[in-house]
Amino acid sequence: MTDPNQYSCHGFHADLPGGKATGVLRLEADGIHFTIGAISGYFPFAGTHMQLGGASDRLVLINHPQHPEWSIYTSERSILRNPHVQAHPQMAGHLARAKQHARKNWLIACLAFFLVVGVPAGLLWRSDIVTGWAAQQVPPEWETKAGRQALDQIRIKGEFMPQKESDALLAPLLAPLQEETRKSRFKWQFYIVNDPTPNAYALPGGFVVIHSGLILKADQAEEVLGVLGHEIAHVEQQHGVQNMIGNAGLYLGASLLFGDATGLVAVLANAAPLLLSQSYSRRFEEEADEVGSAMLVRARINPMGLVTFFEKIMAEEKKQLEKVEDEHAREALKLSMRFLSTHPSTEKRIADMKQRLSRQPAPAWREFGDAFPTLKQSVQTFVANSKQEKKGKT
Ligand SMILES: [Zn+2]
Missing domain, CATH: 2.30.29 (PH-domain like)
Structure with missing residues (x-):
């Protein structure tokens, strides 16, 4: 019965x-x-x-x-x-x-239909199309919120150059990119933090954190701008958001199927630690290279800066590695080197970038005059002062 x-x-x-x-x-x-x-x-x-x-x-x-x-x-x-x-x-x-x-909410019904029919097929075929599509449904405010939370976490530990000072120093370098960033869904904001590793990263929502080490190791404005262009491209192409959606996978898909966006909100809200430790796939790195350098070319900034900077950092990291004889210590050091560990197959990327650039007609590249030396000098002073402050405290 x-x-x-x-x-x-x-x-x-x-x-x-x-x-x-x-x-x-x-x-x-x-x-x-x-x-x-x-x-x-x-x-x-x-x-x-x-x-x-x-x-x-x-x-x-x-x-x-x-x-x-x-x-x-x-x-x-x-x-x-x-x-x-x-x-x-x-x-x-x-x-x-x-x-x-x-x-x-017919939109959610369409979404559910897509998820019922499209997701299983898409996952079997190419999951990146599904996550790419899902990322595009995320409202910019959510990305901004997740990015701001991640930034707040960095701010707790990091020593940031006073915003007014870094804004004034970076303004002449970033001005040519304004046209590009104005078209963006985000209000781009740039910060300088005291950190000797030559790196920069951009968080969803358009928050860019530049390490003092990147500015101090660079010899020209184009090198810093090359890295920034690459990082901006990661955010514009929603690589971080796609990673998060890809990680949440099936559960997020299921909750969207239920017409319920709270799962996606929760994933983004809890994403701050993820955002800070994530690395990107090779495809995302190549895409960021391509999109970033195209953006620089439109702004008449020579994109070869990224290539020369990569080559310089790689040569330096190799030299450091050669000094270490113990194999385990070498592996440990490799992991601590951000460029070798988070930017896989950099040699291939350098070759790709050179080839791409050789195919493009080169416009008259922009000159930056004193703007970069002035920035570098001020960052040097900022780093020296914060070191002294630390000594004074102990
Ligand atoms: Zn990257």
Whole structure:
């Protein structure tokens, strides 16, 4: 005999093999009891969300904010007429709202359809297209929020040059890029932090942190601008956001399927530590090289600066490595070297960049006059002063 309170269902959970399984759910007076795959669980009616979703609203999507690890759906729409559901006033309210929500938000319906049909196909074929598409749906404000949180974390530890001073010093170098950054979804902001490693990184939302070591190791404005162009391109192409979405993968897809963007918001909100430690795939690095140098060329900044800077840093890191005889120590040192560890196959990238640039007609490159030596001098003073301050404190 079939149990009128029992329904077949599907669920997503991290501990299920492959992340999903089929199962059964049973409605009782206190809530929803389910067994999906080998895992059993329970949602009390209070707080449970039920809404229609999927193509033509054929599915009933069930989740509970206190159990975000679960996303469950059933194709048995008769569940909505079950007396236990009807008896619970909060559930009835949800249902009415859910229906309204589903009608209003056709975009989310399209999204759900895409995820049901497109994601599995896309994942099998090329996951980067899916994450690229998903990243484009992220509102710029969310990216800005995630980037700002990451920046706040760096600010806790890092010594930043006073904003007014760094803005004034960087202005003549960044002015040619203004035309480019004005078109951007973000309001670009640049910071200088006291850190001897020759590096810079850009966070989602357009926050660029330049290490003092990058400015001090560079010999020309074009070298710093080459690195900045590359980093700006990472953000404009949403490489960090795509990484995050790729990592969240199936669970994020499942929650978007439920017409629920809170998962994506949560991923971005918790992304700060991820943003600071992430590295990019070779494809993203090549894309950042290409997009970044095209941007520089449009601004009449010689993009070869990035190449000469890479070559210089690589030669320096190689020299340092040669001095270390112990193999383990050498591996450890390699890991600590940002350019070799986070910029894979740099030699190939240098060759690619040179080839690309040799194909382009070179405009009359911009001159920067005293702007770079002035910046370098001020950074030197900033670093020396903060060292003295530290000595004074101890
Ligand atoms: Zn990069």
